[in-house]
Amino acid sequence: MGFLLFNIALLLLFLLTIINYFMVENKEGYFRNTALNLDKFANREFRTFWNKTLRIKGGYDFGRENETLSSALGKNELLGALTRTAKMLVWVLNKIEKDHCLNAIDDNSIKTTMSKLNAPTPVLNTFLWKLGSFVYALIILFNQNANMVSGLGLTEKTENYIKIFGVVSYFLFTYFNFNQSALKSKKN
Numbered sequence: 001m002g003f004l005l006f007n008i009a010l011l012l013l014f015l016l017t018i019i020n021y022f023m024v025e026n027k028e029g030y031f032r033n034t035a036l037n038l039d040k041f042a043n044r045e046f047r048t049f050w051n052k053t054l055r056i057k058g059g060y061d062f063g064r065e066n067e068t069l070s071s072a073l074g075k076n077e078l079l080g081a082l083t084r085t086a087k088m089l090v091w092v093l094n095k096i097e098k099d100h101c102l103n104a105i106d107d108n109s110i111k112t113t114m115s116k117l118n119a120p121t122p123v124l125n126t127f128l129w130k131l132g133s134f135v136y137a138l139i140i141l142f143n144q145n146a147n148m149v150s151g152l153g154l155t156e157k158t159e160n161y162i163k164i165f166g167v168v169s170y171f172l173f174t175y176f177n178f179n180q181s182a183l184k185s186k187k188n
Contacts, residue, residue, distance in 0.1 A: 036068065045070040054086035070104035077101055136170050 019032055043050065047063025054062065054073065058079025062072045073090055076082050082090065093100040 017093070039068040039070065040066055043067055043072060044175060054083055054089070056081045067106065068129045070105055071106045074101035074103070074105040078105075136166070137164065 017034055021072065023028060044063050044067075046067060047061070050062035050069065050072070055076045058070060059079055061073040062069070064072070070093065073082070073086060073093075075085065077090055090101050097103070
């Protein structure tokens with residue numbers, strides 16, 4: 001019964017696509033939109049097959065809702081996670097349309113991340129980071145030449161812990177200083 005319904009659905013899809021084409025007023029992009037919808041359907045419906053044949057382990061998963069197969073191929077291309085079969089498919093698609101799979105990537109998180117990376121860092125954050133870097137460099141310079149930490153009479157192990165704490169503090173300072181700009185942009 002299911003197989004019969006499947007064949008009827010395929011037949012209706014084909015016939016109604018053609019009939020509907022003659023009924024719509026704006027025919028521009030009609031078949032491209034139909035192909036896009038079928039592409040999204042195929043990516044979701046055959047995700048197990050795609051994940052086993054088109055990507056290596058650890059790559060981006062096929063089958064996300066409303067994502068095209070080309071978009072998932074593009075993400076795996078960026079990750080270097082395409083199988084030989086997928087590379088051939090991408091090559092064919094790129095012959096039809098230059099950089100087809102890369103251009104098909106529709107993930108807003110990638111676009112959002114790229115816009116944040118390209119956004120200028122606030123002046124106050126930059127000033128604080130430069131000031132903190134300068135103070136940290138002075139502490140290192142004084143410690144190397146004047147043995148500030150060694151002059152306290154601490155053990156070598158304790159001195160090493162203090163130095164490690166300084167490095168970790170500097171990295172945390174840098175991270176939270178620049179992360180403020182990302183938090184501000186989320187609020188806006």
